[in-house]
Amino acid sequence: MEPKAHTQQESSTPFSTETAEDLAFKLNAAVRSHNMDDVLELLEKGADVNSKAEYGWTPLQSAVQDNNEDLVRLLLDKGACPHARKDNGGTALTEAAMVGNVNILELLLSHGLNINDHDDNGFTAFMEAACYGNEEALRFLFSRGANVNLRREVNEEKAKLLKGGETALMDACKKGHFSVVKTLVQEMGADVNICDNKDRNALIHALKEGCAKSAVSIGQFLLDHGADVKSKDECGKSALILAVEMRSADLVETLLKKGEIDIDDAGEEGNTALMVAVEKNDYEIVKLLCEKGARTDVGNLIEVANRNRAHETARLLRRHNARFVPGALQDWEPSSKRWRDQLKNLYRTYRPMVGKLKTFQYIKHRILNTSQGGIYLGLHGGTEVAVRIRRSMEGDEEKKFFEDCGSCKHLLKLFQSEKHKDDLYLCFPLWEKSLEEHLQEPAEQMDYKDTLRMIFQAVGELHSLGFAHQDLHPRNFFIDLDGKIYLADFDNRRKLIEGQKELVNSDLKALGRLVLYVLTGGRKPLEQVSKEDLACDPLDYEEALDLVKSLDCHDERGLEGLSNHPYFWNKQRRLDFLKTIWNTIKILPDGKDAFQAPNAAEHFPYPQWTTKIDKCVLSAMKNPPKAKPIHYSNSVIDLLRFIRNLDEHANKKISKVTGDHAEYFLKLFPALTTYVYNSLRRHPRYRHLMESQGCVC
Incomplete structure (x- = not known):
């Protein structure tokens, strides 16, 4: 039998002559085609098991994405690195969580992967499992130590843009995975009130991004488990406003039963829940809000209802006294330069008043974030203030402390306070910036x-x-x-x-x-x-x-x-201090002892001080006109004497050389003041000299 002839393709490009790049390309293609034989052959021919295709995908990650357990095992056995990352920082583990295959997750974790590792956008495997609704994978990862309340970590640049901070619970809420939400909260202890970097909790995520049917169920569930109804979205919309936008009367009613809800709260555009309901022409919700006491004297409610040809809604609004149409506010310019734009926005926008205070508790008006909550901009009787909102009991204690600071010049003091339901609003003079x-x-x-x-x-x-x-x-x-x-x-x-x-x-x-x-x-x-x-x-x-x-x-x-x-002394006071010490010490018996060890602060830092003085200045001071020559030794006492004499008896010729006397000596002897100061204050017999200088020793 004659040997089988080679095809044109086989003979034109022999397999053995292919480059590493060619082999890598074929290996990734073989993995995605689930062709085990080709994968094995390519590996035997030297294809790099950790080579990367477009966007940084490795063969192992591709095998995991395709949910091919056998191929995953093979690649791991052949040296595939489970720690390799795609261009976005994702690993095989996060891919396995998206797929939801517990066997693959277990296999990867057995190779030493960190279960809480995350990609460049902060997603962990646990978050991905929640996002994709993979409940079995979620339970497995939790059993292996995944952090249920971990917030999405992002780099500094993204954090400045308020990205990141979401949790697995928020992911499940956004995607409408109700059963996953229940598992996370009831079985795994997920915190329903953690907020992301835009101050949104799980309830806001459910109402803002979830599909209508599941969002209502998830919202009701979260409210039953203590979700804070005061959280807002990035546009300042409360859970109540979002529920109205979804046109869910049941959810609106549930929210209104919560005593903490503010029915007249408004978003950054100044629209209350009632305004939104009228705009959406939802008679049932309009009726519910009016009956619960929503204000009807803000916004053009009647005009909007008439525009929608909603005559029944208009009649309902009139029965609840909807008549007033606010006029345009006068232009106003705040004193603050730093917070100007936010304050002007606050001034123009409708907000329900708390006594004399107008404030907006949402992220764009937050000027400081603390472990005890945010500090927000406010206007109290027209005065620009910083507002801290506390529960009454905690707030009363804090209020007392700040009131005690009232007579202090440099402690932040309380300007005014207002109370609304269980909240105390503490108002402080507005600052421009931190140190x-x-x-x-x-x-x-x-x-x-x-x-x-x-x-x-x-x-x-x-x-x-x-x-x-x-x-x-x-x-x-x-x-x-x-x-x-x-x-x-x-x-x-x-x-x-x-x-x-x-x-x-x-x-x-x-x-x-x-x-x-x-x-x-x-x-x-x-x-x-x-x-x-x-x-x-x-x-x-x-x-x-x-x-x-x-x-x-x-x-x-x-x-x-x-x-x-x-x-804290200026240069003239330092010079006067040195002169005064000489004038005082020269008349004291044994005054020279003040600078003798062990009482001296340290060794005199200028043991050859005379060599530092300009020769012409030193000569002139040694030979004063119409007076006996003066000998100056290199002791600290004689340096003080020299300083005093030069400042008191200098002539124009000397001053031409020295310039400002205080600056001249401070430049020549910068450590002298502290040396004299510390030597005297430590001396039991001479420390009183410091007290006479106004120093507390």
Whole structure:
């Protein structure tokens, strides 16, 4: 028998001559075609089992997507990497969760995959199983330790755009998988009130994106399990407004039975639930809302009903006093530059009033996020305010604390408060930015000394009220339009001191780090800044470094004493201090002992100080006109004497060389002030000299 002839295709391109890229392409094609024989042959010919096709897909990921268990096992046996990622960061595990094949999930996990690993958009395998309604896979992943309440992690850029933060429960709600929702909540303990980065909870996701039939069932279920009805979507629409948009009278009725619901709440366009119901021409819901007391004096309700030819609805509205059509508001310009646009929007938009307060509790009007909830913009009697909303019991305690701050100059104080049902609205003077934000703006110049003076005073005022702050972070200091700084504690980290000195010491240590952060212009995060990063005016460097060291070691002077540290003195006061010390010490017996070890702060930093002085200046001072020559030794006492004499008896010739005397000496001897200051305050016999200078020792 003659041998079989080769076909043209076989002879034209021998298999063995194909490139690695060709083999990889064919391997991925064979996997997607479920051709086990070709896969084996290609692998034997050297095809890379971890080669990537378009969008970064590996053969293993393709096999998982096709739900081919046998092929998955084969590829793993041949060295396929289960950790490989597609271009979007997805792995074979997240693909298996979408498919819902428990056997494949188990096989992949046996190769050491992290069950809570996520792709670049923050999706974990558990989230994907919930999203695709794969309940069996969901139960399996949960049994293996998947975190049911994990929020979607995204990078910083996406987080700034308020993307991410969703949970598996939200995914199931969005897709309308009611049975998965019940499993997550009832069996796995999913938190129904976690919010994503747009402040939306699971209820909002169900009503906003779910299909109408399942959304109603899911919404009812979530409400029965404690879902917060005050959550809003990214347009400020409440659950009630979304239910009206879905035209679900049953869900609207259920929501209205919740005592916390505000029937007159409105979205960012100023539309209440009743306005939406009238616009959608839903007579049943309009009737329900009117009977429950919805306001009929906002919006052109009658006009909209007439436009819809809904005469019965118009008659219903008139029976409930729908007559008033609001006129256009006068133009108004807020004082705040930072919050101008949001405040103008708040001013123009209808909002139900809380006493004299107009506010909008949704993400676009949130100016600060804290562990205790958000802080929102508000207008109280026309005054621009920052609003914190608390439950009455917690709010009453917080209100009392802020009222106690009323006489303090640099603690954030309460402006007004309003109460509505079980909520207390605490209103504070509106700030422009936090200290952290301010330091990130290089174009703006800041008086660092004045800033630190206000910070020290704020901490001192809090201590005087009997509290240690315990969270002295630049985000907790706020700056108003006039540049005044206030300290706040919205996270309620403060603790009663009550004789616990370690709490005060902890604040002082944190204050030292904050000083470094301010003086380095916030170039590094607070937690990373160190003394090596200190960058300030060279004339202040030694004093600043000494101030930080004093705070760090819980100096016995305490905050009051350190508030008058030489760092806060201007250059003229430092010069006057050195002159006064010489004038005082020269008439004291044994005055030179003030700078003798062991009482001196450290070794005198300028043991050859005479060599630093301009020769012509030194010569002129040694040989004053019409007076005996003066000998100056290299001791600290004679340096103080020289400084005093030059400033008191300098002539034009000397001043031409030295210029400003204070600056001249500070540049030559930058560590002298702190040396003299620390030497005297530590000396048992001479520390009274410091007290006479107004220093607390």
